[in-house]
Amino acid sequence: MQSLADPLSTLTWRNRFATLGNAFFTPVNAAPLRDVHWVSRSDALAHSLGLPDDWWQSNTSLQALAGNEVLPGSQPLASVYSGHQFGVWAGQLGDGRALWLGEIDTPAGTQELQLKGAGLTPYSRMGDGRAVLRSSIREFLCSEAMHGLGIPTTRALAIVGSPDKVLREEVETAAVVTRVAPSFLRFGHFEHFASLGRQEELKQLTDHAIANHFPELLSLPQGSAQYLGLLETVVQRTAVLLAHWQSVGFCHGVMNTDNMSLLGLTIDYGPFQFLDGFDPAHICNHSDHQGRYAYARQPQIAFWNLYCLGQALLPLIQDQDAAVEVLDVYKTLYPAQLDQRMAAKLGLKEVKTGDHTLINEVFKLLATERTDLTIFWRRLSQAVAGYATGHQTAAFDKVGDMFIEPSAWQVWLGQYLSRLAEEDLFRSAKSMLACNPKYVLRNHLGEQAIRQAKMGDFSEVATLLKLLSAPFDEHPGFESYATFPPDWASSISISCSS
Ligand code: AMP
Ligand code: MG
8 A cells, every 4th residue: 555655646647638538548557567676767857747856765656657556546548549650551559558647737737657568458469568678778768868958759757677578589578668748649649530530539639639738729719720720730849859850860760650749749769769970861770671761751751740640630620721731831841940950050040041051061061971970060069169269270170080081071161160250159169069969879878778787787777867868068977978889889780679
C-alpha cells in the first residue's frame, strides 16, 4: 500500500483522453516486471513537474514506473491509431507497448504520462509489448537531449530496468521509459477514424484535441474553420520542428505518420541519429533500404505526412481547396524557418537578402567533404568570438583545418565575413555559442553508455544526461565527449528492432 506522503500517490489526475470512450482505447494494465531497479532519471523534468527531489526514493515510485502498481487516479489504457508506414497504408496499429497512465496537473501545465515497454496490449500485433534496455536508454537520453537543444520533443522522466529477458536479434533485458508530453496524439489517431469512415469519432477526437491542446482555436467559428485552423497550426509546428531537426543534423529514421505528433513534437525515438560528418543522403535506419527517411528527405516526408493528416481531416474541413492551400503554406514556411535557424547558427540577427545563398553554400561546403557538423558549427562560433576581439582572420584557422581542400572554404569565409561586417560581432559570438551545441548524442556515445549499462554500470548514462541537458555549456573536463567520432562509430548498426 502507498503511504500518503508518497510523491507519485499525491498527483492530481485529469485523464481527459480517457473520457472519450472505448472507441478510442482499451483499458489495460501493465504486465509486471521482476526485480526492478532505476537505471536513470531526469531530475530537471521531475523538478518541472513539481515532484520533490526525493520522489524516486520511494518504492511506490519505482513500482509504479515499472508498471507493477497502479497509482491512485491513474487510468491505464492503450490507444488505437493507424498509419502510413514507409509510404504504404498499414491499417490499424495502436499503442502496442506504450500505456497511457493518464494526465496530471503540473506547474508546467497538464502533462500526459506513458510507460513505454509496459507489456502486451490489444494493439501489440506480433510484438511482445516490451522495450529493451538499449533502446530505452537511447529514447531517454535523446528526449532530454532534444529538450536541452530547445527542440520540441516528448520528455522522459525515468528508466526502470529489470533482468526479465526480451528476445530481439539476441536475448536482451527489459526496461520501461516513462514518457511525458502535453499530448501523445499522432497523425495516425486521426487517420484511423477517417480510414474507417467513422466521422462521429473523428469529430469527437478532433474536438477533444482542439479544446484541450489548441484552445486558441476555440475563438474561431465552430466547425470547419476550427478544423482548418487545426491543420494550419500543425503545418506550422511541423515546419518549425523540421527546421530544428535539419539545422542540428538530426535524423529521425522512421517518419511514418503514426510517429508524427499532432503537437509538432519529436516522438518515438528508434533508430535516430545525429549526423557526424554531413552527408545529406545519410540513412540512419538500417531497415530503410530505399532511403525514404534519409536526412535530406525528411522535410519532404513531413509534407507528405501532413497531406495524410489533411486527408484525414477533410471530412471535417469539407473544403478541399482550403485544406490544400493551408498545406501548401509548408512549402514556403519550412524553408523560411530553416533560413531563420541557420541564420542564428551563423550569428546573423535576422535573415537578409542574400543570406539564403550563404546558407545553401555552407551546406554544400559541408557536404563536399562530409565535414563533422557539430564540430564545424562549434568551432565557427568560437572563431567568431575570437574574430570579434581582433578582426584577425587567423581566428578561423581551426575551422579551415577541417577541410582537406581549403579553397571552397576560403571563398565561403570571404562571403561570410563581409556579411558579418553588418553585425555586432560580440552579440553574434554570444548567440552562436548559445545555439551551436558542443554536445550532441552521437551514436557512439550512446553505444558506450549502453555497453556499460548492460553490465550494470549506469554512470555513463548519468554523465551523458548531464552533458546533453546543457549542450551549449563548456563542461570543462568532458571535452572527450565533444570530439570527432572514433572509426568504429560508422559500423554501429541501428534497426527498427527495439
Ligand atoms: P514503431 O515503428 O516503433 O513506431 O512501431 C510501430 C507499431 O508497432 C506501433 O503500433 C508500436 O506500438 C508497435 N510495436 C513496436 N514494437 C513493439 C513491440 N515490441 N511490441 C508490441 N508492439 C510493438
Ligand atoms: Mg511508433
